[in-house]
Amino acid sequence: MELTGKTALVTGSTAGIGAEAARLLAAAGAEVVVSGRNAERGAATVRSITDEGGRGRFLAADLTDLDSLHQLAAAAGEVDILVNNAAVFPGAPTVTQDVESFDAVLAANIRAPYFLTAALAPGMIARGSGSIVNVSTMAAKVGMPGLSVYSATKAALESLTRTWAAEFSPAGVRVNTVAPGPTRTDMVLAAMGEEGAQQIGKTTLLGRLATPREIAEVILFLASDRAAYLTGATIAADAGRTAA
Numbered sequence: 001m002e003l004t005g006k007t008a009l010v011t012g013s014t015a016g017i018g019a020e021a022a023r024l025l026a027a028a029g030a031e032v033v034v035s036g037r038n039a040e041r042g043a044a045t046v047r048s049i050t051d052e053g054g055r056g057r058f059l060a061a062d063l064t065d066l067d068s069l070h071q072l073a074a075a076a077g078e079v080d081i082l083v084n085n086a087a088v089f090p091g092a093p094t095v096t097q098d099v100e101s102f103d104a105v106l107a108a109n110i111r112a113p114y115f116l117t118a119a120l121a122p123g124m125i126a127r128g129s130g131s132i133v134n135v136s137t138m139a140a141k142v143g144m145p146g147l148s149v150y151s152a153t154k155a156a157l158e159s160l161t162r163t164w165a166a167e168f169s170p171a172g173v174r175v176n177t178v179a180p181g182p183t184r185t186d187m188v189l190a191a192m193g194e195e196g197a198q199q200i201g202k203t204t205l206l207g208r209l210a211t212p213r214e215i216a217e218v219i220l221f222l223a224s225d226r227a228a229y230l231t232g233a234t235i236a237a238d239a240g241r242t243a244a
Contacts, residue, residue: 002029003025003028003223006031007031007077007078008025008079008080008081009035009072009120010032010085011063011083013042013045013083014034014041014044015036017085018085019041019045020213020215021085021216022045023048023049023054025220025223028224030081031056032056033056033079034056034057035061035063036060037061042058043058059072063108064104064111069115070119078123079130080129081130081223083132083219083223084135084157088105088150089188089191091147091191106153109153113157114160117132117164121173125168125171127172128172129172130173131173131174131175131224131227132174133176133177133178133219134160134161134176134178135180136155136158137150138179138182138236140154140157142242154179157177161175169232174222174231175231176222176231176235177235178222178235180238181204181236181238181239181241181242182204184210185212206239207239210238215237
């Protein structure tokens with residue numbers, strides 16, 4: 001299996017895209033560190049991995065708390081693949097956006113991946129190899145009412161991908177982003193409702209929502225040596241929504 005001997009840490013992997021990515025990485029041979037705040041859902045993800053013969057363990061972490069973040073990095077050990085997937089997805093018009101939730105989104109969507117990457121990248125650099133996959137969104141490129149803060153944080157994450165590629169890739173560490181289109185996850189459905197999510201899905205060239213598995217497949221590709229010549233790239237997994 002192509003990821004045998006590798007350790008992968010997937011943040012926000014207790015549900016949705018993160019959980020699917022954790023399962024696929026484990027199926028490809030990686031030992032997967034499942035991370036999130038909900039221990040029950042984390043245990044369920046690990047169970048789904050081990051039931052299929054894979055290796056996984058759960059580490060609880062609140063990535064908006066820098067002490068918890070650094071404890072996660074230390075407990076995870078030598079990480080070869082980091083998937084920065086955890087995020088919060090609030091919606092509010094700009095004129096009614098409150099400061100408290102604004103700061104919370106920045107803490108979860110920018111500060112957390114920034115300092116987790118800063119904690120784990122030195123080990124990858126020292127070993128001369130590694131893959132970091134950031135999870136963005138098509139909303140980083142398409143203006144969507146009510147998603148000003150969320151989309152701005154994801155655009156910043158795509159910018160960090162390019163900077164980190166410039167900083168880390170000469171040492172053998174690749175950094176890439178997948179930017180999903182509308183995806184059937186609990187987070188999206190809670191924010192938009194079934195009808196709202198379906199309407200956005202219909203705006204894509206394929207006319208439907210993605211499944212979490214379809215996005216996770218792109219994460220697996222970017223994490224693997226099949227993407228050995230890709231770094232600093234943002235892959236639009238959005239059914240053509242940002243292409244036409």
